[in-house]
Amino acid sequence: MEEEKETTTTTTKKKQCFWTWALASVIFRLVLIHFSRNLNLASRPEVSTPLTSLRRLAEGYWLKQSSISPYAGSMYHGSPLLLSILGPLTVQRGEGQYNHLICSLLFVIADFMTAVLIRATGQNLQMAYNQSLKSLGIVRLLERSEMLSSGDIAALVYLWNPLTIVTCVGSSTSPIENLVVVLSLYGACKRLVPLAAFGWVIATHLSLYPAILIVPLILILGYGPDSPRRKLFQQRASSKVGENPSTDIHYQQKELASQPMLPIRFSWRLVVHFILWASLWSCYVLLLCGISVRQYGGLGEMFKSTYGFILTVPDLSPNIGVLWYFFAEVFDYFRNFFLIVFHVNILFMILPLAIRLNHRPCFLAFVYIAISSLLKSYPSVGDSALYLGLLGLFVKELADMQFSFFLFCGYVGISFLSPVMHNLWIWRGTGNANFYFATAMAYACFQIILVVESVSAMLNHDRMLRKLSIMKP
Numbered sequence: 001m002e003e004e005k006e007t008t009t010t011t012t013k014k015k016q017c018f019w020t021w022a023l024a025s026v027i028f029r030l031v032l033i034h035f036s037r038n039l040n041l042a043s044r045p046e047v048s049t050p051l052t053s054l055r056r057l058a059e060g061y062w063l064k065q066s067s068i069s070p071y072a073g074s075m076y077h078g079s080p081l082l083l084s085i086l087g088p089l090t091v092q093r094g095e096g097q098y099n100h101l102i103c104s105l106l107f108v109i110a111d112f113m114t115a116v117l118i119r120a121t122g123q124n125l126q127m128a129y130n131q132s133l134k135s136l137g138i139v140r141l142l143e144r145s146e147m148l149s150s151g152d153i154a155a156l157v158y159l160w161n162p163l164t165i166v167t168c169v170g171s172s173t174s175p176i177e178n179l180v181v182v183l184s185l186y187g188a189c190k191r192l193v194p195l196a197a198f199g200w201v202i203a204t205h206l207s208l209y210p211a212i213l214i215v216p217l218i219l220i221l222g223y224g225p226d227s228p229r230r231k232l233f234q235q236r237a238s239s240k241v242g243e244n245p246s247t248d249i250h251y252q253q254k255e256l257a258s259q260p261m262l263p264i265r266f267s268w269r270l271v272v273h274f275i276l277w278a279s280l281w282s283c284y285v286l287l288l289c290g291i292s293v294r295q296y297g298g299l300g301e302m303f304k305s306t307y308g309f310i311l312t313v314p315d316l317s318p319n320i321g322v323l324w325y326f327f328a329e330v331f332d333y334f335r336n337f338f339l340i341v342f343h344v345n346i347l348f349m350i351l352p353l354a355i356r357l358n359h360r361p362c363f364l365a366f367v368y369i370a371i372s373s374l375l376k377s378y379p380s381v382g383d384s385a386l387y388l389g390l391l392g393l394f395v396k397e398l399a400d401m402q403f404s405f406f407l408f409c410g411y412v413g414i415s416f417l418s419p420v421m422h423n424l425w426i427w428r429g430t431g432n433a434n435f436y437f438a439t440a441m442a443y444a445c446f447q448i449i450l451v452v453e454s455v456s457a458m459l460n461h462d463r464m465l466r467k468l469s470i471m472k473p
Contacts, residue, residue: 018119018152025159026112032169033104041170046320046418049378051077051207051310054090054103054171061087069296071305074315079206080292080302081285082173100171107168110175115155115389117179117186122151122393124189125362128225129396136228136469150395158389162415167382174382177206181386184213185365188220193270196221197277205285208310209372212346214278215354216368219361221270226360228465311343313377318436320418321379322444325437346375356459363397363458366390367451374447384411384447391454401457403449410446414439 032039041047042055050056060076060083063069070076070083089102126149148156158164167174184199186192196217203210286299293302309315316324323342330338349371357364366387373383391398418439424431 014148014152018148018156021156022112022115022159025115025156025165026108029108029111029165029168032165033101033108036100036104036169036171039169041166042172044166044170044419045318045422046381047166047170048172049319049380050315050317051378052172052174052177052380052382054086054100054173057083057086057173058090061090064296067295069293069301071296071301077305077309078173079306080289082176082206084292086173103171104169107172107175110179111159111164111168114175114179114182115159117182118158118389118393119151119155121182121186121189121362122149122154125225125393126150128227132227136465138465138468150393153395154389154392157392158385161385161388163381163388164385167380167385172380172382173206174380174385177203177210178382178386180206181210181213181369182390184210184217185220185362188217189225189362191221191270193221193273194277197274198281201278201281201285205289208307209346209376210369212350212368212372213365215350216361216365218271218274219354219358219364221274222266222268223359223361226362228462228469229359310377312339315378318422318433319378320381320440320443321376322437322440323377325433325440328433342375346372353455357455359462360458362390363394366394367455370447370451374444374451381415391450394454394458397461398454398457400460401453403453407446407450407453410442410449414443414446418443 036042042053048055056076057078060070060078063072063075064083064087070080076083086103086106089106090100164175180199180203182199184196184203187194187196187199200210200213200217203213289302290299293299313323313327316328318324326338327335350368353364353367357367369383369390370387373379373387376383418436421431421435421439425433425436
């Protein structure tokens with residue numbers, strides 16, 4: 001009884017600690033929003049891109065209100081549905097400035113909901129992880145005391161990440177994109193197929209790159225959340241039967257059946273339901289988009305101005321990525337070739353990673369998001385905020401990851417150096433484009449190191465579980 005009371009008290013304290021820090025992050029955002037005009041984050045190329053800028057969305061809504069196509073003039077390149085939802089909130093006041101307060105509050109709510117969904121997803125992954133360790137007989141790993149669970153840590157990392165805060169305060173639509181991505185992962189982990197399909201369809205509609213997340217979503221629905229390799233459970237079961245051949249066979253089978261086992265066979269029923277729901281949501285979104293842009297060229301014009309804009313990279317304004325500088329220097333004759341190379345590079349990584357990490361689909365989703373944020377046409381720090389938050393879901397598995405302190409210092413250094421180099425180049429005139437591009441190259445290198453080291457640490461963790469599972473208890 002005393003142990004149960006202590007456990008209940010500890011759990012209550014953890015919940016109170018989480019909600020206290022979560023509410024503190026919301027208050028901190030509201031304070032920064034009050035001084036957002038002085039911070040001038042909306043004009044930062046690291047925060048706002050041609051696809052996520054709220055200023056461009058306000059311009060597109062003004063054009064639509066003037067009976068002009070919102071895609072005229074190459075100003076707005078986002079979703080017409082997002083334009084219909086956020087557009088009325090950007091109506092100009094008498095001072096000539098749009099009312100940013102309501103939009104900023106909406107972004108704060110989106111960030112908070114994203115953190116709550118990350119926390120719920122982490123709790124689901126934690127339950128699956130504990131169940132896997134019990135099935136393998138590795139109980140000692142469960143005895144490690146924790147200040148907070150992995151879900152709480154991931155949610156707080158997302159809420160208190162300076163990149164997340166800057167994106168929220170900087171009038172960028174990235175918080176909404178991050179919300180629907182996490183919503184799809186949460187729906188898949190909870191086996192809520194309509195919710196997972198809705199999140200995936202909306203995320204793909206807003207940004208295109210989340211389309212590759214269909215692979216981890218199908219693996220989550222088919223096999224369940226992350227777990228050790230499935231052959232370990234079969235080896236464990238067969239070894240238990242082989243250790244006691246004299247025991248009654250009926251008793252052995254009954255004992256093995258009573259143990260919690262993860263699904264080894266692929267569940268095609270949920271996958272088929274997901275495809276049907278995704279098709280249904282896609283048709284519904286296309287119908288709404290068709291109604292919204294029927295007077296401005298129809299769906300063809302929308303696809304050309306949104307997905308075509310992403311794939312062809314016509315806007316070479318500086319950002320935190322590397323494509324703007326590369327295509328500004330490359331000859332036009334080779335432009336189409338390198339466009340194919342950069343975009344297909346993402347697709348080439350899908351199959352090998354899915355084969356190697358098919359037993360850890362949530363971690364696979366993190367890897368896909370990190371790779372797409374590295375190679376996408378118009379990246380922002382909001383993309384990094386998402387995958388860094390998801391990285392907190394695997395604090396146990398990645399506890400022995402190398403170069404952690406080096407990566408932390410690298411991200412902090414780039415966060416400070418990037419605005420300095422941009423200021424030297426654009427405003428002071430004492431630098432050139434190479435100054436700013438150097439920070440973008442360093443930023444890309446740190447992202448590559450993070451992906452490589454995290455995958456290596458996860459595979460090492462799986463090897464450690466395999467060694468412990470074959471040891472006699």
